[in-house]
């Protein structure tokens with residue numbers, strides 16, 4: 001049983017009616033959802049300042065950026081509006097020196113936030129103009145966004161936008177039903193649209209990757225600096241979800257004595273996201289790709305969780321590269337149908353917008 005229907009191609013008017021049906025109750029209940037202290041997941045999309053200034057409109061988009069996935073839910077991004085430009089910075093203060101020493105996953109997380117911004121801008125009828133790395137003297141400035149020309153959002157734009165609030169990382173048990181070829185192709189296409197490569201792995205390749213996951217996890221479990229950073233993260237307490245979720249909770253492998261290679265083998269689908277180079281710009285693109293994949297997955301009724309352990313060591317990362325036949329793997333996803341888990345808490349836009 002799938003939790004959501006696969007993506008259809010409804011007419012624009014019926015699609016908009018569906019959006020209204022789904023959002024209106026929330027809209028009524030959360031008229032003040034952008035107030036400081038309100039749950040960021042209840043962002044009230046109808047409050048977009050259509051008649052406001054570009055600055056007000058860009059700041060509103062940050063409400064959607066904060067819902068992006070990020071490594072250990074660090075939300076390692078900062079935003080600033082200067083003139084009519086929204087600036088996206090990597091927030092070094094939220095880096096994880098032991099877990100993510102090159103800030104590879106931090107940069108990917110910022111890419112995911114940018115994809116949320118791009119998606120929300122299109123929903124509100126703007127073709128966002130993006131300049132990545134606009135100032136070489138300021139390496140933490142990853143992108144500059146202006147609203148660009150007016151557009152009519154497509155059905156795909158609206159589907160991606162709707163998925164922003166329905167996406168969650170699902171570390172729990174997945175249904176056993178296989179992920180259909182059409183859905184696999186849709187996710188591969190989502191990666192390609194952002195210049196990345198998604199490879200589904202089965203058979204010997206999957207076994208090799210599961211072994212790399214198990215091996216890397218053993219090493220991580222012996223790394224006390226990594227364990228301190230993970231235990232300080234604000235990932236929801238394992239006890240707050242049902243037992244099946246507990247088995248796969250982030251950073252809990254050691255205490256549960258669970259070999260993560262087992263769920264990697266059992267998952268309905270396992271896929272590796274790769275890029276063609278291993279540079280800061282390619283990490284930033286990979287982040288946008290992973291976000292497009294995760295939002296697209298929701299349209300197929302799918303959820304995903306990350307199994308990136310092998311990326312932390314050269315030899316296990318190489319084993320993944322050899323298995324998929326692409327030199328630069330960045331992330332590993334376990335994918336399947338499931339019942340939606342509760343959302344992971346977020347800090348709202350007010351805590352990541354600086355100097356306003």
Ligand SMILES: Cc1cc2nc3c(=O)[nH]c(=O)nc-3n(C[C@H](O)[C@H](O)[C@H](O)COP(=O)(O)O)c2cc1C
Nearest residue numbers: 069070071072073105108109168169250306308344
């Ligand atoms: C680049 C990146 C790497 C991540 N790595 C892992 C991981 O290795 N294991 C894991 O369980 N979750 C991982 N996550 C998922 C985050 O923990 C998750 O996005 C965050 O806790 C917020 O929860 P949500 O995705 O349900 O909103 C990663 C997310 C990103 C963007």
